[in-house]
Structures are given as C-alpha cells and as structure tokens.
Amino acid sequence: MAGMTADSPRQVGANEMAGDAFLRVAHLGKSYRRRGSSDGTEVAVLQDVSLEAKAGEFVTVIGPSGCGKSTLLTCIAGLTEVGDGTIEVDGAAVSGPGPDRAVVFQHASLLPWRTIERNVGYGLELRRDLSRGEIRSRVARMLELVGLGEFAGHYPHEISGGMKQRANLARALVVEPKLVLMDEPFGALDAITKETLQDELAALAGRMRRTTVFITHDIEEAVFLGDKVVVMSPLPGRVAAELPVPFPRPRRREVTAEPEFAALVQRLRGLIQTAIPASQSGEER
Amino acid sequence: MSMQTSEIRERHRARLPVFRPTRWSRTRRVAGPRQELSRPTRIAFGVSGVVLILALWQIAASAGLLDPLVASSPSKIFTAARRLISEDILGPAILSTAKLFGVGFGVSLVSGLAIGAALGWYPRLAAVLDPWVSILYAVPRIALLPIISVWVGIGFEAQVIVVWLVAVFPIVINTQSGISTVDRDHLQVARGFLATDWQVLRTVAIPGATPAIVSGIRQGLMQGLIGVVLAEYFFGNTGIGGLIFSAGTTLETATAFVGAFIFAAAALLFSVALKAIERRLERWRG
Numbered sequence A: 001m002a003g004m005t006a007d008s009p010r011q012v013g014a015n016e017m018a019g020d021a022f023l024r025v026a027h028l029g030k031s032y033r034r035r036g037s038s039d040g041t042e043v044a045v046l047q048d049v050s051l052e053a054k055a056g057e058f059v060t061v062i063g064p065s066g067c068g069k070s071t072l073l074t075c076i077a078g079l080t081e082v083g084d085g086t087i088e089v090d091g092a093a094v095s096g097p098g099p100d101r102a103v104v105f106q107h108a109s110l111l112p113w114r115t116i117e118r119n120v121g122y123g124l125e126l127r128r129d130l131s132r133g134e135i136r137s138r139v140a141r142m143l144e145l146v147g148l149g150e151f152a153g154h155y156p157h158e159i160s161g162g163m164k165q166r167a168n169l170a171r172a173l174v175v176e177p178k179l180v181l182m183d184e185p186f187g188a189l190d191a192i193t194k195e196t197l198q199d200e201l202a203a204l205a206g207r208m209r210r211t212t213v214f215i216t217h218d219i220e221e222a223v224f225l226g227d228k229v230v231v232m233s234p235l236p237g238r239v240a241a242e243l244p245v246p247f248p249r250p251r252r253r254e255v256t257a258e259p260e261f262a263a264l265v266q267r268l269r270g271l272i273q274t275a276i277p278a279s280q281s282g283e284e285r
Numbered sequence B: 001m002s003m004q005t006s007e008i009r010e011r012h013r014a015r016l017p018v019f020r021p022t023r024w025s026r027t028r029r030v031a032g033p034r035q036e037l038s039r040p041t042r043i044a045f046g047v048s049g050v051v052l053i054l055a056l057w058q059i060a061a062s063a064g065l066l067d068p069l070v071a072s073s074p075s076k077i078f079t080a081a082r083r084l085i086s087e088d089i090l091g092p093a094i095l096s097t098a099k100l101f102g103v104g105f106g107v108s109l110v111s112g113l114a115i116g117a118a119l120g121w122y123p124r125l126a127a128v129l130d131p132w133v134s135i136l137y138a139v140p141r142i143a144l145l146p147i148i149s150v151w152v153g154i155g156f157e158a159q160v161i162v163v164w165l166v167a168v169f170p171i172v173i174n175t176q177s178g179i180s181t182v183d184r185d186h187l188q189v190a191r192g193f194l195a196t197d198w199q200v201l202r203t204v205a206i207p208g209a210t211p212a213i214v215s216g217i218r219q220g221l222m223q224g225l226i227g228v229v230l231a232e233y234f235f236g237n238t239g240i241g242g243l244i245f246s247a248g249t250t251l252e253t254a255t256a257f258v259g260a261f262i263f264a265a266a267a268l269l270f271s272v273a274l275k276a277i278e279r280r281l282e283r284w285r286g
C-alpha cells in the first residue's frame, strides 16, 4: 500500500463518505484472541475498514484468502461483534442480526435433515409471522427463480454442489432482505457451474435491485457482478482500493469479452499484487 | 430457555475448531471396499448360521460328545419350553419381565432424554453434574444393590430402580454429546435468521443430535435388558430372570436356556425394530 501513487484509485476515508449510503461501514476494526494464548495476545484481522454501498448497489469485495473478508461480512450481518468502528444499515446502527439482512454463506450450510423446500423456507419459518401456505407459495416462487423447482422435495445430499448454492441463495433472498450479504457463494464450484450461476445472479440482481455485498477472490467475478469493486489487503484486512465498474447492469456474459473489461481486471490484478507483499503472493491458506 | 445467545456462541467457539467440516453435509458415508449384501441375502445368511449351530449342537449332544448337564441340547430345551408353557409358568414370567422392562426402560428413556438434553444445552449445569454422571457411570452398579434394598426394599420399585440405574446412563451421555455439539455453520444460519434459543434447540440441535440419541437409546435398551436380569436375580427372583436363576440352582440347564433364549430373542427384536426406526429418522443421511 505504500506504493499508492497519485493516479491510483481513491483511498476511502470516512470524511469522504457521502450521505446517501444505504450501508455504511466506518473505521471497522476487529481482532481475535490468538489461539492457545493465555496472556491475551490478539491478532488484528480487520483494521480501519471503511466502505459504503448506495441503495440498490452491488458491491464486490475482493482480497486474498484469510484477509478477513468473511469476518467483515459477519460483522455486517451482526453475527460477529465488532471491535472498533461502526456499521450502519439504512441509518440504523448494527448491533446484532436483523431481518433487514440475510447472509449467503461460503458453505451452503443447508440443514441436512430438511428438504430443499424446507431449507429455503427456514428463515420465513423462524419469523413466525407468515402462514404455512404463504411460506410454501413464496418458497415455490423462489425455487422457480433459482431453477430448483423440481428439487423441492430432495434432501441436500441428493443434489449437486451448484444446486446447494442455489438453495443457499434462495434461502437468503426469500426473506426479502434489504441488504444481501454473500460470502464467496461460488468459490467451491467448477468453472462452468460458476459461470451459469454468475449469469443467473447478474440477471436476478438486476431485477431485484437489492443492495448487495458480495465477497469473492475471483477478480473477473468481482468485475462481472459489481457496481464497484473493493480491494482488501492481506492480514490485517484494510481497504486498499476501490474501483467503480462502468458497465451498466444487468450485464450479460458478453461484457467479459470487451477490452475495457479486460483492462479493469488487469488493473485490479495489479492493485492486488501491490497490496500483497511479494513474499506472500500466491500463498494459500 | 433463558440462555443468552452470546453464551451459546461462546460455548460453540470453545468446543468446536473453527474450520471443522460439518458433520453431515460434507462427509458422505459410503459402502466399504467390499461388496454390500442385499437385505434378504444378509438375513438368509444370518438365519442359516443359527440353524447350522443349533444342528451341530443337537448332533454333538445326541452323539454324547457334550455333558448333558452342562450343555443340554436344542431338543431338551424345546421340551423344557413346552413343559413351562403347559404348566403356565412361562407366560406369566414373560409378562412380569416385560412389565419390569417396560416401566424401567420407559422411565430411563424419558428421564435420560430430559437430563441429557438439559446437560447438553446448559453448559453450567453440565459443569456441575458431569463429575456425578462420570462417577455414577464408573461405579459398578451392582455394588449399589444392597443400598437400594435398604432404601426401598426388594419389591418392584427396587427392581425398576436397578433397571433405571443401568439403562439411563448411555441415554444421558449420548443425548448430551449430541445436543452440545451443534454444527457451527448451522448455528450461524439460524442466528442470522434471528432464531431464539428455543428455535435453535428445536430446529438445529435436536435434529442434528438424532443419530447420537438413537445410538444412546440402542445402548440403553441393551443395558436395560441386563438391568432386568440383574434386578430379577437379586430382588425377588421374579420373571424370566428369576426362572433362569432358580433353574440354575437346581441344575435344570434346559430351563435356564429357555430363559436365555427369550432374552436373546428380545435383544434381537429391539435391534431390528431400532434399525427400522433409524432408517426412517435418518432418510436425510442417504
């Protein structure tokens, strides 16, 4: 990050943040107790992370493995306590999970003893404000939308990894959250399934216009899906750069062939490499 | 359920390694390297094995290779069974044993599930009671029989307590461990949807604990049978256990074997019934 020069993308500071943000994360810090330490030494995982998303905006966050992306997401979800800083959604400070946010986890984490239909309806069921029939019809509509209509009665072990992620997506979207938080939902899928799901998500997101934070470590995915791409540095995670993506949404696969797309991907790759010290680049967890 | 959610989270942090794969969704159970037999084939093989052993036993006994007093023989056992039935001894004995087992195991099941679930769900309660459970489980419970008879005599009540003492522990321990090891990812999903503690218990902890609970019930059933025999031997000489015991003292080996076979049949029946229940409950495991 020391290598940032005048023509590098703007560095985000809270003072820069405009007032119309739907999601506002300001100076977020988080550390974990080091495993097995009794003297209380801590590892800083997130440090002074600030980012924001306007209503309806699709923000992708990219960064190397272990840089704190999932931690950032669970903080926004209210599932992890924050250390420093604040998170605001629609003007209200986040202090725990809320019905306004839903998470698509990195692992599908479907409940194996529930059918796909009942997994997708899980969030609605827990709310206890809808009738069984209403839940069923909402779930049925959502299953159609993600292409799982035929598999409603299957158990998770009976469907493929791609289908599990569709169900994971459906489970979050069916509660109609104002903010959708996705943690590398396609990270474990093969290239072909991944592209199909990206296309479907792009179409879906275009239609639903929900504010979304989408975490990934796939640069092309970040550019293809995002209105803007936030680049995080390795541990402790910081916002290294933020780039707008100029293509209008909804996007189709064809944009990936445009030279501008390739240039953006190239630029991001460079930024990520500057963010990672040479000794660390290419290292997986 | 008044436990704070932060407390649940702490507990699961403490117990589960962070990057542990979920128990069910990411590990598939598959058949071993050897070919698996179909159910009818398995049953056929099992039955032929029993028939073969009985035939060999009979042949050896008839040929005088076995001491009749010690080993008896299938035909003698069959005769003894017919005599016990015609003298109207067997039926009442089975009824008495079934009643003891039914009440004893029923009490064990209800209390075992309740105690196990409470211990699995409330870490503080578990911290207080775990040593007691371990101590009681480790003590050879036969050693407690004289104490029980001092407290409640040697009647039906005392017998039920013996069955309970033997059968309840596997149910408590398995239920506790099943409930306390909630999958971290599943917990996070539930919490993300604002599940209450009660909802987490009902929709995540209990279903996830089913395999452990069923295995606890299986062990409890088998231990319960042992408990019934113990109770009948030591308290009142009633039922099938009493029949075996008195037959043993008068050297009526065949009669003792009749009793033993009845317990064996009961064990087999429970085992088969439980398998069927297991298959139904765990269709999702595939």
Ligand SMILES: Nc1ncnc2c1ncn2[C@@H]1O[C@H](COP(=O)(O)OP(=O)(O)OP(=O)(O)O)[C@@H](O)[C@H]1O
Residues within 6 Å of the ligand: A032, A033, A045, A064, A065, A066, A067, A068, A069, A070, A071, A072, A106, A217, A235, A285, B018
């Ligand atoms: N509950 C926890 N307790 C202690 N340390 C944790 C905990 N959760 C995460 N960490 C640590 O925090 C760091 C960031 O983890 P996080 O899961 O947020 O990374 P990530 O960017 O999502 O990685 P990946 O791309 O591999 O999913 C890691 O070093 C991890 O070991």
Ligand SMILES: [Mg+2]
Residues within 6 Å of the ligand: A069, A070, A071, A106, A183, A184
């Ligand atoms: Mg992650």
